[in-house]
Amino acid sequence: MQFCRASSGCTVLIADDHPLFRQALALALGTAVPEARVIEAGTLAAAARAAAETPDLALITLDLKMPGAVGYSGIALLHAECPDVPILVVSAADSANAAGEVRAFGAVGFLRKDADLPQIEAAIRNAIDGAPAPATGREDTAGATPQTPVDRVRGTVAGLTPTQLKVLLAVLAGKLNKQIAYDLGMSEATVKAHMTAIMRKLDVQNRTQAALAARSLGLDLAL
Structure with a gap:
């Protein structure tokens, strides 16, 4: 840092x-x-x-x-x-x-x-x-509380690469692979490869399930 x-x-x-x-x-x-x-x-x-x-x-x-x-x-x-x-x-x-x-x-x-x-x-x-942020009462301390399934998926989403996140956000916006490829300046084959990696990391079977997983974690939460 x-x-x-x-x-x-x-x-x-x-x-x-x-x-x-x-x-x-x-x-x-x-x-x-x-x-x-x-x-x-x-x-x-x-x-x-x-x-x-x-x-x-x-x-x-x-x-x-x-x-x-x-x-x-x-x-x-x-x-x-x-x-x-x-x-x-x-x-x-x-x-x-x-x-x-x-x-x-x-x-x-x-x-x-x-x-x-x-x-x-x-x-x-x-x-x-680099001072530690004040505790909010929600965060787990080391070894105190086992991770929930939501915590694990949230950690997976937070660990996606920048390009994978851009692809996932485009999927959340309802864009097709052709549109995503145009917006991100890549081929449709590359978009498909990123989606395959995203689905594997999220342990889901299709893009709809990937979008649902992202939505469940607040990635399209209206704040």
Whole structure:
């Protein structure tokens, strides 16, 4: 993981579709981590590109309602692109379970957008410093509770490659292989190969079952 240091600096990606909130987060970052360089993205696709192309990325702040994202898919995709970079979700989502769910898909913490500025600054510093996120009461401690089937499938979804996640999200959107191939710039045969790998990992028999598994984990949850 790339930590911010005053001597070398680092980059923080703010992924949010609201320019004013991006500006507010940038101001909070300027106070919390003054040596950080800030880059911004207004869509999930732009955030994924920026994450893949930024070698000194030290933190991603992510809104769950980004254009191109459904439910927790933004976390899963960015975590797959940069598994060692902490993702701090800052969202207006009002789901009672959101704090625990975002961690299950790879985020290090969750803040509501109406959190006060000192709380946001502290969360940013903790995420960059690698401090453990506060417990929500939902996460299992090591060895305390066996994984449920949902936990295991969620872990599988969170472990898909970026391309596999893009294919799965396209399936959730109801797109055919031909459409997916065009959108992702690959052949239909490659799409089929990715679907085969996805189904094998999810232990399902067809794309409908794969979509149902993803939906059951909140990947198309309207937040």
